[in-house]
Amino acid sequence: MNETRKYKTKKQAPEPTLKRLPGYLYYLEQVKEEGIINISAPTIGKELELDPTQVVKDLAVTGVKGKPRVGYNTYELIHALEDFLGFNKINEAFLVGAGNLGSALMAYQEHQSLGLKILAAFDVDEAKIGQTIGGIHILEYNKLFHLSGRLNVKIGILTTPNHVAQDVAEDLVNCGIKAIWNFTSAKLTLPEKIIVQNTSMSSYAAVLLRRLNDSDL
Amino acid sequence: MNETRKYKTKKQAPEPTLKRLPGYLYYLEQVKEEGIINISAPTIGKELELDPTQVVKDLAVTGVKGKPRVGYNTYELIHALEDFLGFNKINEAFLVGAGNLGSALMAYQEHQSLGLKILAAFDVDEAKIGQTIGGIHILEYNKLFHLSGRLNVKIGILTTPNHVAQDVAEDLVNCGIKAIWNFTSAKLTLPEKIIVQNTSMSSYAAVLLRRLNDSDL
DNA sequence: TTTCAATAAAGAAAATTTTCTTTAAATTAT
DNA sequence: ATAATTTAAAGAAAATTTTCTTTATTGAAA
Numbered sequence A, B: 001m002n003e004t005r006k007y008k009t010k011k012q013a014p015e016p017t018l019k020r021l022p023g024y025l026y027y028l029e030q031v032k033e034e035g036i037i038n039i040s041a042p043t044i045g046k047e048l049e050l051d052p053t054q055v056v057k058d059l060a061v062t063g064v065k066g067k068p069r070v071g072y073n074t075y076e077l078i079h080a081l082e083d084f085l086g087f088n089k090i091n092e093a094f095l096v097g098a099g100n101l102g103s104a105l106m107a108y109q110e111h112q113s114l115g116l117k118i119l120a121a122f123d124v125d126e127a128k129i130g131q132t133i134g135g136i137h138i139l140e141y142n143k144l145f146h147l148s149g150r151l152n153v154k155i156g157i158l159t160t161p162n163h164v165a166q167d168v169a170e171d172l173v174n175c176g177i178k179a180i181w182n183f184t185s186a187k188l189t190l191p192e193k194i195i196v197q198n199t200s201m202s203s204y205a206a207v208l209l210r211r212l213n214d215s216d217l
Numbered sequence C: 001t002t003t004c005a006a007t008a009a010a011g012a013a014a015a016t017t018t019t020c021t022t023t024a025a026a027t028t029a030t
Numbered sequence D: 001a002t003a004a005t006t007t008a009a010a011g012a013a014a015a016t017t018t019t020c021t022t023t024a025t026t027g028a029a030a
Helices: A015-033 A041-048 A052-060 A074-085 A100-107 A109-114 A143-151 A164-174 A201-215 B014-031 B041-048 B052-062 B074-085 B100-107 B108-114 B143-150 B162-174 B203-216
Strands: A091-094 A118-124 A136-139 A157-160 A179-181 A195-198 B091-096 B116-121 B136-140 B155-158 B179-182 B195-198
Touching: A015 A041, A015 A052, A015 A074, A015 B100, A015 B136, A015 B203, A041 A052, A052 A118, A074 B203, A091 A143, A091 A164, A100 A118, A100 A143, A100 B100, A109 A118, A109 B203, A118 A143, A136 A143, A143 B116, A157 A164, A164 A179, A179 B162, A179 B203, A195 B203, A201 B014, A201 B108, A201 B195, B014 B041, B014 B052, B014 B074, B091 B100, B091 B143, B091 B162, B100 B116, B108 B116, B136 B143, B143 B162, B155 B162, B162 B179
Parallel strands: A091 A118, A091 A157, A118 A136, A157 A179, A179 A195, B091 B116, B091 B155, B116 B136, B155 B179, B179 B195
Antiparallel strands: none
16 A cells, blocks of 8 residues: 555556546537437447446546436536536647647647647747737747746647757746647757656657558458 | 467567657768768667667667677668668658648648658548649649559558548558558548548647646746 | 676566446436 | 336456566676
8 A cells, every 4th residue: 555645545547547538528418419418428429439337447447426327417527527627727838849740739629628728939930920810929039038937837748850959848847838749850968856758750650550550461 | 479470580670669760860860971880779879868778779670780898880780770760762642631630731741751652642631632742733633533543652641630530541451551640639430451540639749748737837 | 718797588477558347327118 | 016127236256467686797896
């Protein structure tokens, strides 16, 4: 038994579960549109091609209880999921690196449904500074340090070239950023407390291409 | 024992391994730049914060053999990885949905290092048709059917709105597409043989936001 | 040479995640 | 009311992935 963790030992949800949760949320929103009030785990599982017990276990992390013979309350479940994931509050973020991928993410409106609000973007390229993409201003990189002092932004979106990623990440940490969404290929070495979410396109491409090459001999 | 698979039972690499491989590749390219000819698994592991035996197991899928006391040949390993992942050949793709995310991916040059070549993009929006982004032409959606007859494109990149994703995916399959890189939130129901790689930003956001909310109580 | 140390490879163990079973609860039909 | 059926929840088993051990090979040093 871990004495130091006697309280607050709500063992955090496993990553595979977390990754599936937005899928449930998206599906449930469709279901709600159809006016369905209650939905069972087997029904959800059938639609999303998941084991029904897996669905039950996944949804259990939100704390919502389903009723036997009835299922879950659609509305309650949606809210619990949004709540659990933090999608229904405004999660402010800074973005660094307004290149192709960066400006894409700025323009990508869908972030809003994740409650993600990019307050400002930063770049060192004079040509980009002053521009506005998707309603987000691109500011001079150095402004990051001033702005972060006034605002309490916790999320940094990293879309710089790989070779400056580590330096920028360290700057972000010094600016009080708690979590970094890393879109670069660089392996970031940062204090343990910092949450790093690596989202490298190449990982996905790797799986896709390999499976494809596997399939045709 | 599975008699039907006596030959060709090169059990395919596990997905976690595949997802790590591009990381090795990126790191090894840096190492090569520094003129380092041989590198050991423990060294790689230290840099990438991975267990050394995990590194050995991961790299073993490429078939490259390392030498005790010496390590792997950097050059050989890079090529084996590129080969294994299919990054060093041209993987032609069509993209459907030239919205924010779609045009971002078109502009995103880094795909080239994955050997991914987007031959053309398709959209139904008159305003977008005829435009060129990142050197890729946006064509009328219906042209997809003509073009696919002449070309032998196997990869489809799906960046449409969610509500048309299923229909477009089916069209792509009918056009001979073998693998779909799905950036939408829709759950695609397609023939089993079709390889679907779901890459939903919201899954990543979910993990990031949850971990962040976990950390500050 | 001969010994020693570092390391890849192969196999075993541990941890994690998914799937399977059982149990209990709740609604509907008889 | 009562029984039957569906379903969530909890626990067990299985599968997968990661980490740990052991073994054997290779190059360097004595």
